[in-house]
Amino acid sequence: MKNIFRISFLITLFLGFQFNSTAAEKVEYLKTDWSFKGPFGKFDRAALQRGYQVYQEVCSSCHSMKYLSYRNLVEEGGPEFSVEQAKAIAASFEVKDGPNADGEMFMRPARLSDKFVMPYENEKAAQAANGGAYPPDMTVLVKARGDGVDYIYSLLQGYEDPPPGVTLDDGVYYNKYMYGNKIKMSNQLSDGLVEYSDGTNASVEQMAKDVTTFLMWTAEPHLETRHRMGFKAIVYLIILTVLVYFSMKRIWSRIETKV
Amino acid sequence: MPTQLRLDNFMSEHEYTPKSKVGKWFNDRLPLLTLANHLTDYPTPKNLNYWWTFGGILTFCLITQIVTGLVLAMHYIAHADMAFQSVEHIMRDVNYGWLIRYIHANGASMFFLAVYIHIFRSLFYGSYKSPREVIWIIGIIIYLLMMAAAFLGYVLPWGQMSFWGATVITNLFSAIPLVGEGIVTWLWGGYSVDNPTLTRFFTLHYLIPFLILGLVVLHIWALHVPGNNNPIGIDIKKPSKDTVPFHPYIVIKDGFALLMFMIVFAFFVFYTPNILGHADNYIEANPLVTPAHIVPEWYLLPFYAILRSVPDKLLGVIAMLSAILILAALPWLDTSKIRSAVFRPLYKQFYWILVADVLILGYVGAMPAEGLYLLIARIATAYYFLHFLVVLPVLGFKERTIPVPLSITEPILGGSPNFAAIKKKDSFKDQ
Numbered sequence: 001m002k003n004i005f006r007i008s009f010l011i012t013l014f015l016g017f018q019f020n021s022t023a024a025e026k027v028e029y030l031k032t033d034w035s036f037k038g039p040f041g042k043f044d045r046a047a048l049q050r051g052y053q054v055y056q057e058v059c060s061s062c063h064s065m066k067y068l069s070y071r072n073l074v075e076e077g078g079p080e081f082s083v084e085q086a087k088a089i090a091a092s093f094e095v096k097d098g099p100n101a102d103g104e105m106f107m108r109p110a111r112l113s114d115k116f117v118m119p120y121e122n123e124k125a126a127q128a129a130n131g132g133a134y135p136p137d138m139t140v141l142v143k144a145r146g147d148g149v150d151y152i153y154s155l156l157q158g159y160e161d162p163p164p165g166v167t168l169d170d171g172v173y174y175n176k177y178m179y180g181n182k183i184k185m186s187n188q189l190s191d192g193l194v195e196y197s198d199g200t201n202a203s204v205e206q207m208a209k210d211v212t213t214f215l216m217w218t219a220e221p222h223l224e225t226r227h228r229m230g231f232k233a234i235v236y237l238i239i240l241t242v243l244v245y246f247s248m249k250r251i252w253s254r255i256e257t258k259v
Numbered sequence: 260m261p262t263q264l265r266l267d268n269f270m271s272e273h274e275y276t277p278k279s280k281v282g283k284w285f286n287d288r289l290p291l292l293t294l295a296n297h298l299t300d301y302p303t304p305k306n307l308n309y310w311w312t313f314g315g316i317l318t319f320c321l322i323t324q325i326v327t328g329l330v331l332a333m334h335y336i337a338h339a340d341m342a343f344q345s346v347e348h349i350m351r352d353v354n355y356g357w358l359i360r361y362i363h364a365n366g367a368s369m370f371f372l373a374v375y376i377h378i379f380r381s382l383f384y385g386s387y388k389s390p391r392e393v394i395w396i397i398g399i400i401i402y403l404l405m406m407a408a409a410f411l412g413y414v415l416p417w418g419q420m421s422f423w424g425a426t427v428i429t430n431l432f433s434a435i436p437l438v439g440e441g442i443v444t445w446l447w448g449g450y451s452v453d454n455p456t457l458t459r460f461f462t463l464h465y466l467i468p469f470l471i472l473g474l475v476v477l478h479i480w481a482l483h484v485p486g487n488n489n490p491i492g493i494d495i496k497k498p499s500k501d502t503v504p505f506h507p508y509i510v511i512k513d514g515f516a517l518l519m520f521m522i523v524f525a526f527f528v529f530y531t532p533n534i535l536g537h538a539d540n541y542i543e544a545n546p547l548v549t550p551a552h553i554v555p556e557w558y559l560l561p562f563y564a565i566l567r568s569v570p571d572k573l574l575g576v577i578a579m580l581s582a583i584l585i586l587a588a589l590p591w592l593d594t595s596k597i598r599s600a601v602f603r604p605l606y607k608q609f610y611w612i613l614v615a616d617v618l619i620l621g622y623v624g625a626m627p628a629e630g631l632y633l634l635i636a637r638i639a640t641a642y643y644f645l646h647f648l649v650v651l652p653v654l655g656f657k658e659r660t661i662p663v664p665l666s667i668t669e670p671i672l673g674g675s676p677n678f679a680a681i682k683k684k685d686s687f688k689d690q
Contacts (some may be wrong), residue, residue, distance in 0.1 A: 039530055067319040136542070140347065143533055144541035179551075219541075222357045224349075229358070230529025237525060241518040248511045255305065255503060 027177060029150040030157060032209055036216055039231055043217055048079035050196055051214025054207050056089075057140070057194050062135040062185075064118040064128070068218050071112040077224040078217055086112055093117040094106050108251040131186035133249050142212070142219040151177065156208040159187035277367040292391030297483070302502035303509045306667045310380040311487070313373050319517055320370040323474060325362040325468050335415065337461035342417035343543040350514040358541070361532040366411050368535045369524050371558035373401060378586075383610055385598030394481040394592040399587045406559065406583075411464035413556060417457065418540030423553045425452045425460070430532040431566075434573040451546065488578050492599030493663055501667040527605045541570035552627065560624030561617050567628040568636040578640065585647050592647055594655025606654055613646050 035044040045228050055065070070090035073081045081089070092109040095117060098105035109119060113218070120126035127134050136144070145151045158177035158258070162168055168182065175183045189204045252258070274487040275296045286292040334353050337347035349356035378398070381387050387395035412430060414421045423635045429446050433439040448455030486497055503509070527535065535557060539550045555563050562579050569575035585592075600607040620639045625633040 067344070067351060072351075140541045144538055145539040148538075224363075226357065226529055226532075230525065233525050233529065234522060237518060237522045241515065241522065244511065244515045244518055248515050251507050251511050255508075 029147065030151060031096075031150070031155040034149060034204075034213070036223055039227060041199060041227055044213060045079070045080055046200075047210045048197060048211045048217055049081065050086070050171065050198065050200060051210035051212070053196065054194055054211040055083050055214055057204055059138060060116075060190055060205075060210065061119055062130060063138045064126075064142075065116040065137075065139050065218060066118060067113070067139040067241075068116045070114055070116070072221060075221070078221060079214070083112075090114060098112070104185050123175075131184060135185070135222075138215060138218065141221045142215045149216050151207050152215060153212045154212070157204055172214070283383060291459060297503065299506040301483060301505040302486065302498035303505050304487050304501060304667060305503040305508070306491065306501075307487060307509070307512075308490055309516055310376065310383075312513045313377040313380065315513035316373045316517050316520050317370070317377060318475065318521075319371055321468065321471060324363060324366050324370060325472070327359045327366065328465075328468065329671060330359050331363055332465060335461075337415070337546070340415060342415060342457060344409060346416045346531060346544050355642050358423035358434050358528070361528045365524065365527045365532060367412065367537060368558065369520070369527070369554070370405065371409070373520070375558070377615060378402065382589075382613070383600045384488055384490060385492050385593070385595075388593065388598050389590065390485045391482075392477060395590060396587050397442050397474055397478045397481060399583070401471055401478060403583060404474070408467040408471070409556065409558065411460045411467070413540075414457065416462045416540060417544045419542045419544055419548070419550050420537045420540040420553070422452060422546065423550055424555060425456065426542050427553055428455075428555075431572075431576050434576045436573070440624055447594075453546075458591060473482070488598060490599060490665065491601060491664060491667060492597065493666070495667060499666075526584055554625060557621065557625070560622075561620035562624075563623035564620040564636045565640045567624075568633065568640040582640075585644070589647065589651075591652045595651075595658065595660070596655070597660045597663060599663075602663050603654075604661065605658045609646065609650050609654065613643075616642050616646070 033044060035047070037103055055063075068084055072074060073086040073089065074083055088115055090112055093114075095109045095110045095111040095114050097108050100106055112184050120129065123134055142152060143149050154177040155175060156174040160174060160176060162174035162181075166174065166181070172182050172184055173186050174181055191204055192202050194202050194207065200206060220226070275293050277286050277292045279629065282292055301318065324543065331349065334345065334349045334356065336342060346360070348359050351357075353359075353524065371607055381395065382397070390475075408425070414425045429452065432442045432446060435442060444450060446456070448459060486495075498504075537554060537556075562582055565582050566575045566579040569578045595603060597603055600610055616639050619635065620643065623632045623636040628636065
């Protein structure tokens with residue numbers, strides 16, 4: 001039994017190393033309570049819907065969401081818009097389809113099965129419109145940043161005047177949470193920028209939290225299923241382990257060696 | 260006594276005949292039933308501790324990787340323009356694709372965690388010594404192939420770390436004089452890491468696990484010739500009072516340990532599935548943007564530290580390769596006749612220093628190669644080689660070992676003059 005503790009100790013040590021290596025260059029991020037953290041974490045449905053609104057009205061003019069489809073907005077574990085709402089959202093975008101019977105490409109309203117319409121034709125067009133900087137695709141952005149949601153949540157609120165001695169080129173802004181502090185995206189959020197349909201006060205903090213929650217969902221659409229299944233799997237494994245432990249004791253009791 | 264009956268069965272192991280007529284008919288033509296009988300009755304030292312359960316755990320890891328890998332390969336597209344997208348397709352649209360991919364990705368880490376424990380168990384109990392040298396060398400080849408498979412697999416999602424990791428590692432071959440550059444171009448299938456590189460990496464990533472599987476069969480076969488080593492490292496009579504039949508004793512114990520391992524595994528898969536990976540790998544590969552730090556996966560970090568601690572590229576590559584290959588020579592570098600560290604008080608100290616040394620190498624491997632980190636990496640690298648090339652050979656001649664018991668039952672039942680000395684060694688008390 002003692003050995004088991006030793007093995008667990010080694011595993012803990014190994015985990016410690018992992019956390020340590022990522023925690024090397026720490027900035028203090030802004031803190032907030034994320035409903036999706038922890039083994040029972042779930043998304044706040046209303047926050048996801050508001051977050052979608054912020055993405056749609058603010059971010060989507062530059063940032064694409066290319067791995068997400070309109071049908072995802074309806075699916076369980078997401079913002080869970082009604083089918084009618086999602087169809088209406090999709091129909092407000094135009095996608096190129098074809099070729100039709102005449103061999104022509106044509107524009108039609110988007111359907112649930114379509115991927116989110118991109119703001120630019122291609123990466124070059126996006127760069128051209130943004131002073132050479134490519135606004136990254138947002139679908140898995142949260143997972144593509146080492147500090148994840150805390151980083152994005154803080155970054156959105158981290159704009160301030162550069163400290164003395166720091167000069168910024170045209171089209172470059174100072175953000176205290178950005179790696180290297182220089183960012184090509186200007187401050188996007190200001191109080192009351194969007195009008196939430198559920199009456200929530202659209203403070204900068206609120207919008208940052210909502211849109212970050214939304215981005216967590218786009219990056220991990222099956223997070224809720226994963227948490228639920230994980231709990232069941234681990235409880236099942238623990239019960240089975242206990243049963244096997246007693247079976248083992250019973251079997252080994254036939255000989256004088258301890259197990 | 261059931262035990263007695265089982266032990267009697269052992270005696271007749273070689274004269275095994277199936278009871279049914281059909282069984283006998285088949286067994287005379289292909290002795291699968293004899294093999295099954297051998298595997299269930301296989302006499303195993305009864306004092307094996309939990310460190311010995313990792314062999315079974317590793318088999319589980321290999322099978323898990325192959326099964327999840329097969330399913331992933333059904334949905335993955337090995338093309339530079341589509342690989343990243345197809346992984347997202349797996350994560351989003353394939354039924355339980357996220358589960359399968361997270362098991363596969365974290366499974367690689369779990370596999371290495373288990374293999375490192377398995378290797379260090381061998382080092383502690385001298386399992387590599389005569390007559391088990393061939394088992395050990397096959398094990399080292401498996402370990403090398405595992406590293407190759409893990410590296411190739413890491414390239415497949417075609418994220419930033421995939422692309423740049425592939426660039427860094429393949430570029431190591433350019434250190435070879437004269438033909439180096441040519442070899443790199445040949446490996447890439449072009450003048451940079453690109454689509455041809457990805458398709459061949461996918462092919463090889465698919466091939467290697469089956470090579471490993473074949474070698475695992477040889478590894479176990481070679482193990483079954485002399486039988487298991489054990490915590491006190493002595494030769495035992497088989498079958499005897501010192502052994503138990505593999506089934507049910509070892510099967511249930513391995514099963515118990517495997518379940519404990521699976522709990523840790525499940526925790527990673529369900530609650531922190533991305534913690535062992537690098538965030539940059541969720542950014543699609545871009546040949547024009549180099550990540551700030553190019554870091555390999557955690558399990559390769561000690562070797563990465565050795566590579567970077569040598570200022571010359573070629574010598575660095577040689578040092579890194581030697582660090583692995585030196586292990587194959589271990590049975591001959593260790594001159595001590597005593598296997599288990601339990602009876603080698605000095606070796607035991609050096610063993611733990613080596614463990615610490617490798618952990619330090621892993622740590623500095625994750626840090627930038629500069630200043631204090633580089634200095635520590637150099638000292639740790641030097642010590643790593645010192646351990647194998649100087650400490651081990653000399654220790655065999657100089658060390659005063661503790662008297663070794665004659666059998667496993669002797670120290671356990673007590674009464675031997677050696678018992679008092681052994682009793683203090685806790686690693687042995689609680690199998």
